[in-house]
Amino acid sequence: MIEKSTIRDPELADKGWKKIQWVAGRMDILNEILKEYEDEQPLAGKNLAICLHLEAKTAYMAYVANKLGARVAICGSNPLSTQDDVAAGLAAHGVEVHSWYGATDEEYREHINKVLDIKPDLIIDDGGDLVELVHTKRKDLIDKIIGGSEETTTGIHRLKAMENDGVLAFPMMAVNDALCKYLFDNRYGTGQSVWDGIMRTTNLVVAGKNVVVAGYGWCGKGVAMRAKGLGGRVIVTEVDPIKASEAWMDGFQVMPMQEAAKVGDFFITVTGCKDVICREHFKVMKDGAVLANAGHFDVEISKPDLRELAVKEEEARNNIQLYELADGRKIYLLAEGRLVNLAAGDGHPAEIMDMSFALQLSSLLYLLDNKMTNAVHKVPVEIDNKVARLKLKSLGLAVDELSKEQEAYLSGWQHE
Numbered sequence: 131m132i133e134k135s136t137i138r139d140p141e142l143a144d145k146g147w148k149k150i151q152w153v154a155g156r157m158d159i160l161n162e163i164l165k166e167y168e169d170e171q172p173l174a175g176k177n178l179a180i181c182l183h184l185e186a187k188t189a190y191m192a193y194v195a196n197k198l199g200a201r202v203a204i205c206g207s208n209p210l211s212t213q214d215d216v217a218a219g220l221a222a223h224g225v226e227v228h229s230w231y232g233a234t235d236e237e238y239r240e241h242i243n244k245v246l247d248i249k250p251d252l253i254i255d256d257g258g259d260l261v262e263l264v265h266t267k268r269k270d271l272i273d274k275i276i277g278g279s280e281e282t283t284t285g286i287h288r289l290k291a292m293e294n295d296g297v298l299a300f301p302m303m304a305v306n307d308a309l310c311k312y313l314f315d316n317r318y319g320t321g322q323s324v325w326d327g328i329m330r331t332t333n334l335v336v337a338g339k340n341v342v343v344a345g346y347g348w349c350g351k352g353v354a355m356r357a358k359g360l361g362g363r364v365i366v367t368e369v370d371p372i373k374a375s376e377a378w379m380d381g382f383q384v385m386p387m388q389e390a391a392k393v394g395d396f397f398i399t400v401t402g403c404k405d406v407i408c409r410e411h412f413k414v415m416k417d418g419a420v421l422a423n424a425g426h427f428d429v430e431i432s433k434p435d436l437r438e439l440a441v442k443e444e445e446a447r448n449n450i451q452l453y454e455l456a457d458g459r460k461i462y463l464l465a466e467g468r469l470v471n472l473a474a475g476d477g478h479p480a481e482i483m484d485m486s487f488a489l490q491l492s493s494l495l496y497l498l499d500n501k502m503t504n505a506v507h508k509v510p511v512e513i514d515n516k517v518a519r520l521k522l523k524s525l526g527l528a529v530d531e532l533s534k535e536q537e538a539y540l541s542g543w544q545h546e
């Protein structure tokens with residue numbers, strides 16, 4: 131597929147394929163799914179368009195989908211998260227790839243359009259860009275699309291808005307909202323990989339530092355938990371009083387960003403909102419503050435405000451931009467304010483993405499077997515349970531089973 135692909139450098143294929151093989155050996159659930167369905171070829175004759183962070187785990191899922199019969203085309207869901215070697219490795223093994231690291235906005239759009247040129251029957255999206263394009267500039271494709279699945283919180287918000295406006299033109303499975311997704315990927319995956327990205331980029335110590343986590347949703351919980359484990363003093367900022375109370379009960383300080391801005395050494399935004407850290411916060415930050423975002427879009431930390439306030443801007447180190455303010459204070463922004471774990475790291479661990487991507491492929495198979503309305507659908511509990519059981523199997527763990535008497539007791543039949 132190299133010749134059909136839009137990639138930076140085909141020469142990187144061997145290096146990328148090694149990265150894909152490294153994760154393939156650790157994605158046991160996907161391997162089980164491949165074993166279960168390979169003979170049946172359930173995706174035969176189907177074109178699958180994927181827009182996801184293009185690193186090794188995603189590549190392996192695309193490879194498995196291809197092995198299950200689909201013609202697959204893939205692009206990155208963020209201009210800074212594509213790994214060029216992985217893109218080349220995947221393109222050398224049967225998948226059409228249109229993506230490169232550092233794509234301009236125009237190139238990014240072009241890549242998504244090229245993926246859509248395969249005229250998909252099925253879609254896997256991350257953040258909603260693919261689905262949005264189909265509903266705006268590529269409406270001609272709608273009739274052929276059976277449905278798709280969405281990977282992240284922000285994408286689900288966009289899809290639900292489309293559903294409420296009555297414009298969603300095909301069914302979408304909310305993979306993000308499955309238990310085996312957000313309890314693991316958002317919480318433990320983001321928790322670990324955000325710190326991996328920050329630490330490998332800055333090479334700074336976390337212990338004893340004030341770490342401000344904006345947003346105490348599933349991702350924020352993981353980021354805060356791991357910051358505590360690293361010895362950080364964690365402060366949570368929130369807009370939801372229940373989440374804020376939860377953060378307090380979990381042992382974290384809670385305060386408004388205007389207060390936290392004065393004391394933070396590290397700041398991580400993970401809200402799905404915009405302008406969470408902006409002008410008034412930069413004005414009171416300590417010299418040397420390090421800022422990173424883990425939310426889907428690069429709008430949580432206001433780059434326009436930072437640029438306006440800065441008298442000097444330069445690259446301090448790979449993936450670290452220094453902004454010097456008029457009074458000499460220096461503020462450092464990681465990975466241009468894009469998802470730090472992907473733009474400055476390798477994303478979530480393989481064993482975690484194994485669960486998310488098993489949900490993705492299982493959701494596509496479900497869409498093929500069931501007539502669904504043009505709405506955002508929950509992933510059925512049977513799929514969630516199957517993924518959880520396969521996860522336990524891969525860990526070599528077992529659980530107890532209810533006896534008939536226990537089942538009856540729990541369902542209340544034998545209550546006096």
Ligand code: NAI
Nearest residue numbers: 282283284345347348349368369370401402403424425426
């Ligand atoms: P969530 O909905 O569980 O949590 C978001 C939290 O942010 C909520 O508690 C909300 O009250 C809070 N919030 C909203 N606006 C705020 C503001 N201005 N200040 C402080 N808090 C605010 O969402 P989840 O699953 O934690 O996802 C958050 C973001 O991270 C989304 O954009 C999602 O797409 C993205 N995400 C990123 C991943 C990564 O690999 N970096 C992985 C999964 C999701």
